[in-house]
Amino acid sequence: MADGHSRMNLQVNQEGRLRHLLDIAGLGSDRVVEILDTADSLLPVSQRSVKKLPLLRGKTVINLFYEPSTRTRMTFELAAKRLSADVLNLDIEHSSARKGESLIDTLRNLEAMHMDMLVVRHPESGSAHFFARHAAPHVTVLNAGDGRHAHPTQALLDVFTIRRHKPDFSKLTVTIVGDIMHSRVARSQIAALRALGTGEIRVAAPRTLLPAGMEHTGVRVFDQLEPALEGADVVITLRLQRERMQGAHLPSEAEYFRYYGLTAARMRLAQPDAIVMHPGPINRGVEISPEVADGAQSVILEQVTNGIAVRMAVMALTMGARGPAAAPGEPA
Amino acid sequence: MADGHSRMNLQVNQEGRLRHLLDIAGLGSDRVVEILDTADSLLPVSQRSVKKLPLLRGKTVINLFYEPSTRTRMTFELAAKRLSADVLNLDIEHSSARKGESLIDTLRNLEAMHMDMLVVRHPESGSAHFFARHAAPHVTVLNAGDGRHAHPTQALLDVFTIRRHKPDFSKLTVTIVGDIMHSRVARSQIAALRALGTGEIRVAAPRTLLPAGMEHTGVRVFDQLEPALEGADVVITLRLQRERMQGAHLPSEAEYFRYYGLTAARMRLAQPDAIVMHPGPINRGVEISPEVADGAQSVILEQVTNGIAVRMAVMALTMGARGPAAAPGEPA
Amino acid sequence: MADGHSRMNLQVNQEGRLRHLLDIAGLGSDRVVEILDTADSLLPVSQRSVKKLPLLRGKTVINLFYEPSTRTRMTFELAAKRLSADVLNLDIEHSSARKGESLIDTLRNLEAMHMDMLVVRHPESGSAHFFARHAAPHVTVLNAGDGRHAHPTQALLDVFTIRRHKPDFSKLTVTIVGDIMHSRVARSQIAALRALGTGEIRVAAPRTLLPAGMEHTGVRVFDQLEPALEGADVVITLRLQRERMQGAHLPSEAEYFRYYGLTAARMRLAQPDAIVMHPGPINRGVEISPEVADGAQSVILEQVTNGIAVRMAVMALTMGARGPAAAPGEPA
Numbered sequence: 001m002a003d004g005h006s007r008m009n010l011q012v013n014q015e016g017r018l019r020h021l022l023d024i025a026g027l028g029s030d031r032v033v034e035i036l037d038t039a040d041s042l043l044p045v046s047q048r049s050v051k052k053l054p055l056l057r058g059k060t061v062i063n064l065f066y067e068p069s070t071r072t073r074m075t076f077e078l079a080a081k082r083l084s085a086d087v088l089n090l091d092i093e094h095s096s097a098r099k100g101e102s103l104i105d106t107l108r109n110l111e112a113m114h115m116d117m118l119v120v121r122h123p124e125s126g127s128a129h130f131f132a133r134h135a136a137p138h139v140t141v142l143n144a145g146d147g148r149h150a151h152p153t154q155a156l157l158d159v160f161t162i163r164r165h166k167p168d169f170s171k172l173t174v175t176i177v178g179d180i181m182h183s184r185v186a187r188s189q190i191a192a193l194r195a196l197g198t199g200e201i202r203v204a205a206p207r208t209l210l211p212a213g214m215e216h217t218g219v220r221v222f223d224q225l226e227p228a229l230e231g232a233d234v235v236i237t238l239r240l241q242r243e244r245m246q247g248a249h250l251p252s253e254a255e256y257f258r259y260y261g262l263t264a265a266r267m268r269l270a271q272p273d274a275i276v277m278h279p280g281p282i283n284r285g286v287e288i289s290p291e292v293a294d295g296a297q298s299v300i301l302e303q304v305t306n307g308i309a310v311r312m313a314v315m316a317l318t319m320g321a322r323g324p325a326a327a328p329g330e331p332a
Numbered sequence: 333m334a335d336g337h338s339r340m341n342l343q344v345n346q347e348g349r350l351r352h353l354l355d356i357a358g359l360g361s362d363r364v365v366e367i368l369d370t371a372d373s374l375l376p377v378s379q380r381s382v383k384k385l386p387l388l389r390g391k392t393v394i395n396l397f398y399e400p401s402t403r404t405r406m407t408f409e410l411a412a413k414r415l416s417a418d419v420l421n422l423d424i425e426h427s428s429a430r431k432g433e434s435l436i437d438t439l440r441n442l443e444a445m446h447m448d449m450l451v452v453r454h455p456e457s458g459s460a461h462f463f464a465r466h467a468a469p470h471v472t473v474l475n476a477g478d479g480r481h482a483h484p485t486q487a488l489l490d491v492f493t494i495r496r497h498k499p500d501f502s503k504l505t506v507t508i509v510g511d512i513m514h515s516r517v518a519r520s521q522i523a524a525l526r527a528l529g530t531g532e533i534r535v536a537a538p539r540t541l542l543p544a545g546m547e548h549t550g551v552r553v554f555d556q557l558e559p560a561l562e563g564a565d566v567v568i569t570l571r572l573q574r575e576r577m578q579g580a581h582l583p584s585e586a587e588y589f590r591y592y593g594l595t596a597a598r599m600r601l602a603q604p605d606a607i608v609m610h611p612g613p614i615n616r617g618v619e620i621s622p623e624v625a626d627g628a629q630s631v632i633l634e635q636v637t638n639g640i641a642v643r644m645a646v647m648a649l650t651m652g653a654r655g656p657a658a659a660p661g662e663p664a
Numbered sequence: 665m666a667d668g669h670s671r672m673n674l675q676v677n678q679e680g681r682l683r684h685l686l687d688i689a690g691l692g693s694d695r696v697v698e699i700l701d702t703a704d705s706l707l708p709v710s711q712r713s714v715k716k717l718p719l720l721r722g723k724t725v726i727n728l729f730y731e732p733s734t735r736t737r738m739t740f741e742l743a744a745k746r747l748s749a750d751v752l753n754l755d756i757e758h759s760s761a762r763k764g765e766s767l768i769d770t771l772r773n774l775e776a777m778h779m780d781m782l783v784v785r786h787p788e789s790g791s792a793h794f795f796a797r798h799a800a801p802h803v804t805v806l807n808a809g810d811g812r813h814a815h816p817t818q819a820l821l822d823v824f825t826i827r828r829h830k831p832d833f834s835k836l837t838v839t840i841v842g843d844i845m846h847s848r849v850a851r852s853q854i855a856a857l858r859a860l861g862t863g864e865i866r867v868a869a870p871r872t873l874l875p876a877g878m879e880h881t882g883v884r885v886f887d888q889l890e891p892a893l894e895g896a897d898v899v900i901t902l903r904l905q906r907e908r909m910q911g912a913h914l915p916s917e918a919e920y921f922r923y924y925g926l927t928a929a930r931m932r933l934a935q936p937d938a939i940v941m942h943p944g945p946i947n948r949g950v951e952i953s954p955e956v957a958d959g960a961q962s963v964i965l966e967q968v969t970n971g972i973a974v975r976m977a978v979m980a981l982t983m984g985a986r987g988p989a990a991a992p993g994e995p996a
Contacts, residue, residue, distance in 0.1 A: 051390045051446060058714030058716040060742065060745075074420060074445065078420065088738060109945075111965075113742055113968060281441075308446070383724065384721065640778070
């Protein structure tokens with residue numbers, strides 16, 4: 001728990017307010033609820049004729065992406081712009097990182113430019129924590145996905161979407177289907193579902209895609225899809241990384257779909273009013289059949305909409321909890 | 333005409349106002365004139381000290397480019413920014429489209445992000461219509477070039493430029509020179525010139541670059557340049573795609589210039605006050621001689637300036653004719 | 665001096681105000697001081713909660729980079745955005761320049777789009793002067809580095825940083841260490857230090873990286889580092905371009921560090937209160953030891969902060985000295 005405690009300290013300031021968003025673990029259910037409540041109040045902004053709030057006016061937000069992800073980058077960029085921030089996209093391939101600059105040098109330089117918020121995606125687990133640990137008091141770090149570790153805004157938008165349909169988590173059975181082992185999304189979803197007291201959390205995957213020892217974490221583990229779907233209120237399918245196909249993990253996409261693809265027939269095992277989720281982009285016919293992806297139970301596009309509101313909420317909350325602006329331009 | 337009719341319905345809302353801009357065909361001359369008149373009133377904005385109007389404040393414009401085109405993308409971006417919109421550039425090469433996402437999935441996701449306007453360039457003919465056909469009521473689609481089909485804003489800026497010099501189209505002879513067969517620009521220019529009742533429209537090109545059956549469309553077809561220039565009031569040269577050189581279509585750039593290059597000597601066949609146009613970027617010494625491109629009759633740079641005013645006009649008109657903002661974030 | 669004079673005319677308008685920033689040479693010490701004083705007044709803007717001034721509202725700034733440089737591009741972009749300008753980044757690799765468009769065509773097209781300011785980086789010496797010589801009266805050109813020639817905003821931020829620590833340049837000994845021969849930074853720094861009447865300017869480099877005849881320019885030349893550091897008040901290390909290693913210029917990075925690396929031991933030869941500078945990104949263990957780069961005497965991160973204030977100052981001053989806005993959209 002020492003680790004969880006230090007993580008919490010990193011994410012929360014002395015008054016208990018959200019400083020960085022790195023990981024759902026250690027965030028605490030009060031803070032998860034606070035983010036969801038704030039997102040509820042920000043959701044209508046994107047539906048207005050003038051989609052703008054002045055909350056981050058004159059602030060500098062840097063999207064620092066060491067892995068390409070158009071969709072995630074766009075939703076952070078839109079969230080920041082709708083809060084009136086100035087946004088700069090820093091793509092690793094064109095950056096001085098190629099010239100061998102270290103993470104700490106990159107951080108110090110961006111701080112010296114008086115950035116206010118760093119949205120970071122990086123292929124290595126722990127990189128967002130690294131940035132937060134070394135960040136100046138006036139800088140907020142948001143984790144947009146670090147290695148196999150965490151993708152907290154995705155998990156928050158997922159539980160936000162569930163809550164808008166099924167507010168009482170204690171009564172819910174939520175089934176997560178897919179590559180649990182390599183998925184930072186699954187890891188963060190489970191933490192968020194736990195923080196909200198979800199009745200039962202299930203995961204279903206081929207044995208080769210299930211991390212060892214998961215049974216001991218309170219999650220029900222299935223290596224077949226059908227029993228995992230029985231009576232489920234929420235079914236979350238994960239994106240299958242096609243790179244995994246090349247390895248020994250999976251025989252083929254067709255084979256995967258045959259045993260783990262979410263079809264209309266299989267969905268009949270779940271509750272009649274169960275909702276279907278997917279973080280996108282969808283591989284139709286691999287993780288999910290087109291009729292389910294586009295069917296009445298699917299809330300996949302709501303997830304995209306909600307993702308902007310949740311990111312706006314996290315930005316608004318963390319900006320209010322920052323330290324005083326430093327003055328690195330002053331001579332020592 | 334059924335096709336033209338359905339196209340018109342797609343581009344115009346129930347009150348007869350411009351909803352999308354996909355194609356000059358089916359737009360109707362009233363609407364073309366309305367766009368040009370609006371562009372006239374917006375032209376001074378870019379000449380002011382503060383080049384800003386608040387018309388699109390708080391709106392989200394997405395430049396979705398599946399083909400690279402710095403210049404076209406920039407003029408749309410500047411038009412949107414001068415109307416105070418938030419603009420996001422989505423370059424296909426870095427996007428999830430690489431991961432195999434379909435056009436419809438891309439559209440649905442951008443809609444779920446509450447974009448207001450999609451500016452799309454795509455190598456396949458009909459793709460802009462596809463997006464407009466499937467777009468939500470609150471989304472406007474602008475065609476920035478689809479395959480060999482249409483490039484309506486280019487044609488509108490061309491007729492706008494002509495009108496500022498020679499307002500009475502019925503008296504004009506307009507000659508278009510170059511690769512008519514593969515040119516979406518030529519196709520849209522001819523439609524726009526027709527909508528404005530141009531006296532005589534001529535095309536001149538090597539036989540291999542002339543589409544079959546063009547004689548039957550009311551356009552005068554020439555396979556030699558000189559007679560096509562005689563008495564012309566406006567001469568439009570098209571950009572020669574160098575890729576065509578590799579194929580059997582053309583012998584060489586030097587050969588092309590020898591027979592179809594617009595030189596000062598040839599321009600003496602046209603009216604003394606004829607104007608010379610080119611959509612850019614120019615291949616000097618291929619389609620046109622430097623002295624003509626940079627000479628007193630050239631209005632090529634005015635076309636660039638006018639292109640921003642015309643795009644601002646189309647953005648302003650379509651935004652006023654959209655349906656109500658949807659609320660995809662709401663549970664069903 | 666005729667050359668210096670014509671340069672001055674290019675950079676300064678008839679009232680003697682800054683029109684373009686191309687080169688420190690010919691700028692005159694009054695104008696250097698004016699820029700530094702303006703930067704002093706703009707430095708607090710980036711430390712405020714709302715980092716915005718409306719000075720460039722409704723202006724269009726184009727970052728035209730023919731060489732990649734994330735850091736320099738970002739600081740210009742942030743400077744422009746904090747002055748409320750609209751900024752477009754034009755990356756050569758995706759631009760029509762690939763299609764063979766000439767510099768003059770690019771300039772004319774950007775002018776026709778009513779850009780107000782062109783920030784240009786180009787691998788060829790003299791390219792910024794070229795743009796300024798041909799620019800329309802309403803366009804300002806800022807040199808962000810041209811070949812081996814000049815990098816004036818870097819030099820200005822360097823002397824700005826020195827002045828904030830040691831205001832009386834006449835009493836200072838400033839030592840520049842590294843690849844003097846190929847460095848536009850060194851060239852501009854020497855000009856800026858001279859304009860401010862610096863007591864003694866020294867350069868230190870291996871003989872292969874020293875331009876011939878430098879002794880005759882009033883700069884003290886050393887081919888060994890230690891004597892060049894003795895009594896220095898300011899030590900500026902230059903970035904070593906690793907490309908040089910491949911050529912005959914240098915034996916190896918380790919060898920370079922052994923003889924020219926700035927270590928704590930060597931810094932003891934300088935004044936006890938000497939400051940250490942580097943334009944970044946740093947190659948630790950090549951030009952400088954980590955303990956010096958991150959030590960108490962280092963002002964390297966202040967340079968980054970100051971770079972934004974200096975660029976804002978140059979933008980603000982040049983915008984006030986432009987000619988009247990042209991009206992290229994008007995028929996001739």
